[in-house]
Amino acid sequence: MPIESEISIGDSAKKSVEFASEINGERMEINVGPSHPSTHGVLRLMVELDGEVVTKCDPVIGYLHRGDEKIAENMTYNQFIPYTDRLDYIAPLANNVAYAIAVEKLADITIPPRCQAIRVICCELARLSSHLLGVGVYAMDTGALTVFMYTFTERERLYSLFEELTGARFTTSYTRIGGVARDIPEGWLGKVKNTLNKIEATLEEVDNLLTRNKIFYDRTVGIGVISKEDALSWGLTGPNLRATGIDFDLRKDKPYCGYEQYDFDVPVGSTGDSYDRYLVRMEELRQSIRIVNQAIDKMPDGLWYAEDAKKIFPPPKGKILSSMEELIQNFMIVTEGPQMQPGEVYFEAENPKGSLGFFIVSKGGGVPYRLKIRAPSFCNLSILSHLLKGCMVGDIPVILGSLDFVLGECDR
Amino acid sequence: MPDDLKVKLLESYDFLSERESLDYLSLKCPPNDLVEFLTNLRDQYNFNMLIDVSGVDWNDEAVRFSVIYHLYSTIEHQYIRITSDCLNNEMPEMPSVVKIWQAADWHERENFDMFGIKFIDHPNLKRILMWDDYPYYPLRKEFPLAGIEVDLPSSEIAEVTGAKVKSAPMMGGPFHSNPKGFMSDNEPRARDQSWTEQREKPNCN
Numbered sequence A: 001m002p003i004e005s006e007i008s009i010g011d012s013a014k015k016s017v018e019f020a021s022e023i024n025g026e027r028m029e030i031n032v033g034p035s036h037p038s039t040h041g042v043l044r045l046m047v048e049l050d051g052e053v054v055t056k057c058d059p060v061i062g063y064l065h066r067g068d069e070k071i072a073e074n075m076t077y078n079q080f081i082p083y084t085d086r087l088d089y090i091a092p093l094a095n096n097v098a099y100a101i102a103v104e105k106l107a108d109i110t111i112p113p114r115c116q117a118i119r120v121i122c123c124e125l126a127r128l129s130s131h132l133l134g135v136g137v138y139a140m141d142t143g144a145l146t147v148f149m150y151t152f153t154e155r156e157r158l159y160s161l162f163e164e165l166t167g168a169r170f171t172t173s174y175t176r177i178g179g180v181a182r183d184i185p186e187g188w189l190g191k192v193k194n195t196l197n198k199i200e201a202t203l204e205e206v207d208n209l210l211t212r213n214k215i216f217y218d219r220t221v222g223i224g225v226i227s228k229e230d231a232l233s234w235g236l237t238g239p240n241l242r243a244t245g246i247d248f249d250l251r252k253d254k255p256y257c258g259y260e261q262y263d264f265d266v267p268v269g270s271t272g273d274s275y276d277r278y279l280v281r282m283e284e285l286r287q288s289i290r291i292v293n294q295a296i297d298k299m300p301d302g303l304w305y306a307e308d309a310k311k312i313f314p315p316p317k318g319k320i321l322s323s324m325e326e327l328i329q330n331f332m333i334v335t336e337g338p339q340m341q342p343g344e345v346y347f348e349a350e351n352p353k354g355s356l357g358f359f360i361v362s363k364g365g366g367v368p369y370r371l372k373i374r375a376p377s378f379c380n381l382s383i384l385s386h387l388l389k390g391c392m393v394g395d396i397p398v399i400l401g402s403l404d405f406v407l408g409e410c411d412r
Numbered sequence B: 001m002p003d004d005l006k007v008k009l010l011e012s013y014d015f016l017s018e019r020e021s022l023d024y025l026s027l028k029c030p031p032n033d034l035v036e037f038l039t040n041l042r043d044q045y046n047f048n049m050l051i052d053v054s055g056v057d058w059n060d061e062a063v064r065f066s067v068i069y070h071l072y073s074t075i076e077h078q079y080i081r082i083t084s085d086c087l088n089n090e091m092p093e094m095p096s097v098v099k100i101w102q103a104a105d106w107h108e109r110e111n112f113d114m115f116g117i118k119f120i121d122h123p124n125l126k127r128i129l130m131w132d133d134y135p136y137y138p139l140r141k142e143f144p145l146a147g148i149e150v151d152l153p154s155s156e157i158a159e160v161t162g163a164k165v166k167s168a169p170m171m172g173g174p175f176h177s178n179p180k181g182f183m184s185d186n187e188p189r190a191r192d193q194s195w196t197e198q199r200e201k202p203n204c205n
Helices: A009-025 A068-072 A078-085 A092-107 A113-141 A145-166 A188-210 A214-220 A228-233 A274-297 A317-322 A324-336 A376-381 A393-403 A407-411 B002-012 B031-044 B104-115 B155-161
Strands: A028-032 A044-050 A053-060 A343-351 A354-362 A370-374 B025-028 B049-057 B065-073 B078-085 B093-095 B118-120
Touching: A044 A393, A053 A393, A068 A078, A068 A370, A078 A092, A092 A113, A092 A343, A092 A354, A113 A145, A113 A188, A113 A274, A113 A343, A113 A393, A145 A188, A188 A274, A214 A274, A214 A393, A274 A393, A317 A324, A343 B078, A354 A376, A354 B049, A354 B065, A370 A376, A370 B049, A376 A407, A376 B104, B002 B025, B031 B065, B031 B078, B031 B093, B049 B104, B104 B118
Parallel strands: B025 B078, B093 B118
Antiparallel strands: A028 A044, A044 A053, A343 A354, A354 A370, B049 B065, B065 B078
């Protein structure tokens, strides 16, 4: 709108309002991502700025969409396990466990205690691995590069443990429906304890470097504050929800895998800002170490797979080669998939990033009719357009880092 | 506790009916009463979180599209599953619940993207995982697993170069066994046999 050259005195108030709105009208749009170091993957943000202040933020996702739900409808339950590795690829073991429990709920299988304990160790090691990376890159986003080096060293140790347990460092595919792929190797538990001691020492160092660090404190306190009401309305889960002060942890509220036997605390924040989210993650790391130590001390003997899961596991190799019955059964399980009852089940597990849910609609047979993946990162990111409004541009990397998301899971 | 809740809900709302479920309480609600019912569930029954919204394509059944809501109560620590059927099979529609939970925003956009279910009164109903001009709804049952060749997302480049987004190769793809012959003949695990390299593509419009 052009400014009129003549300004009548009586209208000065109106004019100044118009003039101000015109300055306001001059906004700049910038594009962050999809390939930007602070977006931790392929998140794209269309940000509208008024000076340094974000007035509008439109997240664009889907750059990593692979159609996992469509793929799941086209393969048997067993075949989908490797695809769950690629959801939250920072913590594949936890995804494996969540998927296996969801299908076991449909198949109505009870898991022996040893297998449950192994799964708990897997989940918590995955949580350690995920939070170590989360805290490390978060510190890097705020300018503290050292912490990332420390936490990544610890993650390498964890990867070596995963490799010994599953055969793969990254895409583990360790669980089977009705158990885990193999028993823990000899001496592995001792190595885990050893590594946990080292991680504990590193956590101490990270604590000293960050928690009372003036620069880190100034950059994170009061930035990206999420209220309890907002967090519930946007469906946030995991550490991001707990940082707002809501005591929501499925390991306590809806125990699975025998989590009720372990003694651990659920840390909650008080203000829901970026600093609280960091504190919650740090404390969860310590609690995970506690859980793993308890699980190792109480490790029960027995089988690492359910014996009543005969409809799901192929029969032993020797029997396939000598007996007609087993040969047919093996053929049916491999080609048609394990036969499930018709029905609907939903299962959610407390994963490092939040609640990872699998909703399975079965019409019988070996293939899910519909498998919906409720990805925590997807829900956690949906608050972005609300959260970033009114923030400074320099705070965007801090807020993104504090939310700790993974796009592989968000886009599925 | 869930049994009490079930009796209470079925008594208070006569439009509800029970649905079969293997785990949590599952109820069916007609779309016209959905917004009011879910608001009451949030305000009076403490279901304060919308966990998940999931569309289902029932293919050739009488009702083709359903939307399934999972709610969770952080106070009572329980889940509830609400199913609502879309009345029109050709142009599926569902009232939006964004006003009750903001979480529904992206969930409903995703279901619009994947199934073409239109959420009425949604503030910003556009595609979320696929690009804006994408012509198909990929999670509908008639859509082939490999995908269908379409124009590139950026139309300027597509016009100049004539480049296309190609379908995924089914031979040697995730269902790889024998590269010769029809996929459906030598790979029984590949359920999607609607389209192979030799057969015609289905019509997905």
